[in-house]
Amino acid sequence: MNSGSPEIIATLVKYAVMFGVFINVAPIMNWVERRACAYIQDRPGPNRVGPLGLFQPLADAAKFMFKEDVTPAAADKLLYLMAPVLALLPAFTTFVIVPFGPDLTVGGRTIPLVVAPVDTGVLLFLALSSLAVYSLVLAGYASNNKFSLLGGIRASAQLISYELALTLSVLAVLLPVNSFRLSDIVAWQQAHVWNVIPQILGFFVFLVASFAETNRLPFDLPEAESELIAGFHTEYSAMRFAAFFQAEYTNMAALAALGVTLFFGGWSLPGVHLTGWLGAIVGLVTLVAKIGVCMAVFVWVRWTFPRFRYDQLMRLGWKVLLPLSILNLILVAAMTLAGWL
Amino acid sequence: METLIFLIFAALAVASSLVVVAHRSPVYATMSLVVTLFSVAVLFVLLGAPFLGALQILIYAGAIVVLFLFVIMLLNLQKASAAAGRRGGQLWVALPGALLFVGMVGLVFWRAGAPALQPLTADLVSLKGLATALFSDYLLPFEIVGLLLLVAVIGATVAARRAPDGEASRLLPREDFVGAGDEPRKEARS
Amino acid sequence: MVPISWYLMLAALLFAIGTIGALTRRNGISIFLSIELMLNAANLTLVAYSRQMGDRTGQLIVFFVMAVAAAEAAVGLALFIAVFRSRRTIDVNRLNLMRW
Structure with a gap:
């Protein structure tokens, strides 16, 4: 940080690029989700605003802006207003450690294409994303409403439980690489093989746990519209609701970015070794495309699986996923020791 | 720059820890504790322990304090705590004791001078x-x-x-x- | 450069605030929160000294303290739940069955 302004400018530009990618996820996914669910359920979906209903997100955004922003009289005002902001905070900070291209040399300076090239890498991602639970819990508590409180309680237990399995599956990826840095993990996968092949078990655990961490169906118990009438955000309307909406999709995209970086080679493509600006652009496009595929899977799963019951959710987390992730960790450790990885 | 960061987060830590101790609502106290933990994590990074900073947020803020919140909500302590205020008697022992402790530590550092931090x-x-x-x-x-x-x-x-x-x-x-x-x-x- | 004594002074302050909380609050959870505050103050001291001495033992002890704090929180909160079930309160002044 003390090494002068070019670094700061480079960091700002990199953050702007990633921010530009991630802020657009919510409106685009809004359209994708509604069209895809309509397709899966064999109905047309929103198709009136613009070609194929493509401008529907703009109409939605306008609607959010002009709706009345209601604060319930019995709500805990401060916490109620704080919760949506807290939801956005981790969503827009976690992606800073995801690399999106090979090192770039500009004017004799080597710039790693990751916003924050820190040693603690993945750990920072997990730490920041673990703060996301507060927004859900506080929203549920501050609304002062039974359904919301239940949603908040469910969220806190669910997120803690699945964080364990998620962290352990991430840990296994780090073993052969010997580094917390995601760019090292990408480099390792470029040199060897995509992690999804030797660690298919870990990938499975990661996938399921990330559905739970983002509160997506089949694990959307904190909101569960049919039993908790939207749970922790029952009382929220207008832009505050939009903030939760944005945070959910940004969190999904951030977890997808982590997932593709850990298991699918991140910005790299097998056999493609481009450098310079071309490499940077191809890297960014590749990463975004991979995230897009992941998001499609998120949507696909959401509209094809029924919701779990709460005890089933806990049983799955503690009695299936956690042992599986530990088994995966031991397997990977053994393979690393044997020199197979 | 470093001094500024230190001062900001030190002030934040002290202020939020006062809220932890003084606020009647357990939920507010718990949320202030998160702010304290976050500030201390920043100070860890400043001291050259980024790993511990990340762990602090991951374990403390991300898991332990969430457990506190979970229990507070599970037991619905809001109403239970309304009656439970503070005990005047103990405060009059605790406050001078704490002041004495801080004063003693301060005196020691004042006498010993302020050695600069070793380079990292x-x-x-x-x-x-x-x-x-x-x-x-x-x-x-x-x-x-x-x-x-x-x-x-x-x-x-x-x-x-x-x-x-x-x-x-x-x-x-x-x-x-x-x-x-x-x-x-x-x-x-x- | 911030002198080390500032860090230690801050830690002392946090510790003192935590002590006041632990001594004066009656709600069991609040006492617990204050104890976490004291543990954090101790951790800050350890990391500061570790930096000053150029020795990473301090950092390792912090690592252990965090693990112990996690264990303590889990058991303590479970006890509070059990107590609340039978007594409908966690006001520590009312938990006086062992006093005679």
């Missing part, structure tokens, strides 16, 4: 060094901590387990749990 060595920051020490010199404590966590998991499960119907009443008649002078038990949950 790459060795101290490196994760590899930390891991090597942890798994060689400190292997035994590490394993004991693992065992401790296992015992804690089992202990917590047993302690929080809802007793099978009738078992508790066979051990002790329900009335015996209510101490002398207590008002009759009310349903805390409305």
Whole structure:
């Protein structure tokens, strides 16, 4: 940080690029989700605003802006207003450690294409994303409403439980690489093989746990519209609701970015070794495309699986996923020791 | 720059820790504790321990404090705590004691002067060094901590387990749990 | 450069605030929160000295303290749940069955 302004400018530009990618996820996914669910359920979906209903997100955004922003009289005002902001905070900070291209040399300076090239890498991602639970819990508590409180309680237990399995599956990826840095993990996968092949078990655990961490169906118990009438955000309307909406999709995209970086080679493509600006652009496009595929899977799963019951959710987390992730960790450790990885 | 960051987060830590201690609502106290923990994590990074900073947020803020919130909400402590204020008597002992402690520490540093912080060595920051020490010199404590966590998991499960119907009443008649002078038990949950 | 004594002074302050909380609050959870505050103050001291001495033992102890704090929180909160079930309160002044 003390090494002068070019670094700061480079960091700002990199953050702007990633921010530009991630802020657009919510409106685009809004359209994708509604069209895809309509397709899966064999109905047309929103198709009136613009070609194929493509401008529907703009109409939605306008609607959010002009709706009345209601604060319930019995709500805990401060916490109620704080919760949506807290939801956005981790969503827009976690992606800073995801690399999106090979090192770039500009004017004799080597710039790693990751916003924050820190040693603690993945750990920072997990730490920041673990703060996301507060927004859900506080929203549920501050609304002062039974359904919301239940949603908040469910969220806190669910997120803690699945964080364990998620962290352990991430840990296994780090073993052969010997580094917390995601760019090292990408480099390792470029040199060897995509992690999804030797660690298919870990990938499975990661996938399921990330559905739970983002509160997506089949694990959307904190909101569960049919039993908790939207749970922790029952009382929220207008832009505050939009903030939760944005945070959910940004969190999904951030977890997808982590997932593709850990298991699918991140910005790299097998056999493609481009450098310079071309490499940077191809890297960014590749990463975004991979995230897009992941998001499609998120949507696909959401509209094809029924919701779990709460005890089933806990049983799955503690009695299936956690042992599986530990088994995966031991397997990977053994393979690393044997020199197979 | 570094001094500025230190001052901001030190002030934040002190202010939020005061809220932790003084606020009547357990939820606000818990949320302030998160702010304190975050500030201390920033100070860890400033001191050249980014690993501990990340762990602090991941373990403390991300898991332990969420557990607190979970329990506060599960027991619905908002109403229970309204009656529980502070004890004047203990405050008059605790406050001078705390002031005395801070004053003594301050006096020591004032007399000893303020030595500048040692420059950061790459060795101290490196994760590899930390891991090597942890798994060689400190292997035994590490394993004991693992065992401790296992015992804690089992202990917590047993302690929080809802007793099978009738078992508790066979051990002790329900009335015996209510101490002398207590008002009759009310349903805390409305 | 911030002198080390500032860090230690801050830690002392946090510790003192935590002590006041632990001594004066009656709600069991609040006492617990205050104890976490004291543990954090101790951790800050350890990391500061570790930096000053150029020795990473302090950092390792912090690592262990965090693990123990996690265990303590899990068991303690479980006990509070159990107590609340039978007594409908976690006001520590009312938990006086062992006093005579």
